[in-house]
Amino acid sequence: MKIILIGLLVVGTLFGADVVKVSEQFLQSQKCKSCHLPIVKEWEQSWHAKSHYANDEYFRATIDYVSRKTRKSLNGVKVECATCHNPRISVTSTDIDYEIMSVMELDKGSEVSNAIQSDAINEGINCVVCHNIDSIHEERDESVRGIHRIEWTKSGTMTGPYDDAKSPYHKVEHRDFMEKDSDQLCFVCHANDKSHKGLVFTNMQGEYKKSEKGCTDCHMGSQKMGVATTLKIDNGKAKERKIRTHKFAGGHVAGMWKDALNIELSQSGDSVVVTIANPQPHNIPSGFGARELILEISYKSGLKELKNQSISLTNHYTSKRNKPTIPHLAVASTKDASIPANGTKILKVPTEAGATSVEAKLYYRLVNDEVRSLLELKDDIWSQKSFITSQILKLK
Ligand code: HEC
Ligand code: HEC
Ligand code: HEC
Ligand code: HEC
Ligand code: HEC
Numbered sequence: 001m002k003i004i005l006i007g008l009l010v011v012g013t014l015f016g017a018d019v020v021k022v023s024e025q026f027l028q029s030q031k032c033k034s035c036h037l038p039i040v041k042e043w044e045q046s047w048h049a050k051s052h053y054a055n056d057e058y059f060r061a062t063i064d065y066v067s068r069k070t071r072k073s074l075n076g077v078k079v080e081c082a083t084c085h086n087p088r089i090s091v092t093s094t095d096i097d098y099e100i101m102s103v104m105e106l107d108k109g110s111e112v113s114n115a116i117q118s119d120a121i122n123e124g125i126n127c128v129v130c131h132n133i134d135s136i137h138e139e140r141d142e143s144v145r146g147i148h149r150i151e152w153t154k155s156g157t158m159t160g161p162y163d164d165a166k167s168p169y170h171k172v173e174h175r176d177f178m179e180k181d182s183d184q185l186c187f188v189c190h191a192n193d194k195s196h197k198g199l200v201f202t203n204m205q206g207e208y209k210k211s212e213k214g215c216t217d218c219h220m221g222s223q224k225m226g227v228a229t230t231l232k233i234d235n236g237k238a239k240e241r242k243i244r245t246h247k248f249a250g251g252h253v254a255g256m257w258k259d260a261l262n263i264e265l266s267q268s269g270d271s272v273v274v275t276i277a278n279p280q281p282h283n284i285p286s287g288f289g290a291r292e293l294i295l296e297i298s299y300k301s302g303l304k305e306l307k308n309q310s311i312s313l314t315n316h317y318t319s320k321r322n323k324p325t326i327p328h329l330a331v332a333s334t335k336d337a338s339i340p341a342n343g344t345k346i347l348k349v350p351t352e353a354g355a356t357s358v359e360a361k362l363y364y365r366l367v368n369d370e371v372r373s374l375l376e377l378k379d380d381i382w383s384q385k386s387f388i389t390s391q392i393l394k395l396k
Contacts, residue, residue, distance in 0.1 A: 051124030073102035083146035086121035201289035289327030299352035
């Protein structure tokens, strides 16, 4: 009886986006090293490479929390998040039958549990995610993202920026979204991230201001001359090409924050006016919900500090019962505190009696206090403050 039941349930779990199995010789970045070593090394430092339950504490804690609060199986939640975080997964959605099987602990060896443990996903967003995208369905509703928005190439066909490349190891095809329209590639996942209750807590595509520069210009660096492959394909030498770096440096890289925003101070009667300007084409913070900007203001008389004050710019999320929660479970959020793309935010703070100057320092933090404590995050990186900029104003 049990065996028949399992048979029926397994058939029931398989639906969703089209899956193309990647053969062993392309599956892991290891296989690309012999000819693309510098690129593999750069990518290994990126957070795309860490996008996996085992490698990103914040991601893991969020999955655990969602599973606990919604009583959905851990694997069910993992499959859901895999849409953007682990796109080469072989099962792209689960259903109620799987949930029953999981509660009854009958899911060992099932298709879902094998998919979760497979080597196909433990490198997160690796080479055969971006370079195996054949087409992007721009016509689909904007809420359809990640694996549900794309078609994969046949295993062994790499799409890339060049139109004249040849490789002895794999087929090569040019795509515009690997070159002049690369924002389109990034928006496959960097858009319309929403909670279980349908609250969109980030939408980089919606807020984006078309600019001279694309995502790759700032997050893969400007184009420079180098080699795409170390293989000697150009008369006994490696071929010179225009290339970019694959580090995808962003919010987790403290050095990237220096001067990402500007502040201006002025005095207006008994107030200090702080104008925070964002020259970037997307909001800041953007990306994931619960990121935070911290403005520290210090009032001084000569060198002596009279008073200081810290202002947090972040979004707070609430559950159905109006309790603080994490972005993924939210039904509502406070008014967006981010600095709009190519825009400004103005804050007014009172001056302090006796102060002759005021200094404002601006920092960024990956996770605000509320969410960090709900998830009990341990690693220092989540609470560290990355310095952005500072200004001093002499008071009249
Ligand atoms: C998040 C998406 C993404 C991932 C992951 C990724 N790439 Fe790329 N790759 C790109 C984009 C976009 C370009 C085009 C850059 C440009 O404008 O020249 C590119 C370019 C390349 C090129 C051409 C040379 C160059 O730098 O422009 C090679 C070769 C390449 N990638 C190999 C790899 C390998 C190997 C991996 C895995 C270690 C990998 N890529 C992972 C997006 C990605
Ligand atoms: C035996 C060597 C070899 C191996 C192994 C190899 N490649 Fe390549 N690859 C090449 C060569 C040669 C080119 C062409 C480079 C050029 O024309 O400058 C290339 C080009 C590329 C391009 C750019 C294509 C374009 O049109 O822009 C991508 C992307 C790429 N490889 C991805 C990968 C990935 C991912 C792997 C690992 C799964 C891999 N390669 C493994 C040799 C190799
Ligand atoms: C398949 C989905 C997907 C695609 C396509 C994709 N990303 Fe990402 N990206 C993610 C996810 C998921 C993360 C978060 C990973 C984590 O922190 O565990 C991320 C993180 C990042 C970060 C943050 C890194 C940091 O240090 O904070 C940057 C920057 C980034 N991506 C840039 C890009 C750019 C540029 C492109 C297009 C060339 C791109 N991504 C394409 C899913 C994607
Ligand atoms: C003109 C340069 C520029 C362009 C273009 C740009 N960014 Fe950014 N981005 C930045 C800067 C500066 C930051 C803040 C410092 C950092 O994280 O690198 C940032 C931050 C981010 C972050 C972290 C955000 C946060 O609040 O934690 C992500 C994710 C990101 N960018 C993705 C993208 C994607 C995807 C695109 C294309 C749609 C893009 N960026 C286009 C400059 C740019
Ligand atoms: C629509 C695509 C998409 C889906 C679906 C998605 N994410 Fe993400 N997620 C992203 C992108 C893109 C980023 C990177 C944004 C950034 O760095 O600011 C990200 C970042 C994160 C981060 C921050 C990681 C870090 O290191 O700072 C957490 C946590 C996270 N996601 C959890 C989840 C969970 C849990 C699920 C499933 C319930 C999920 N995500 C589903 C696209 C997605």
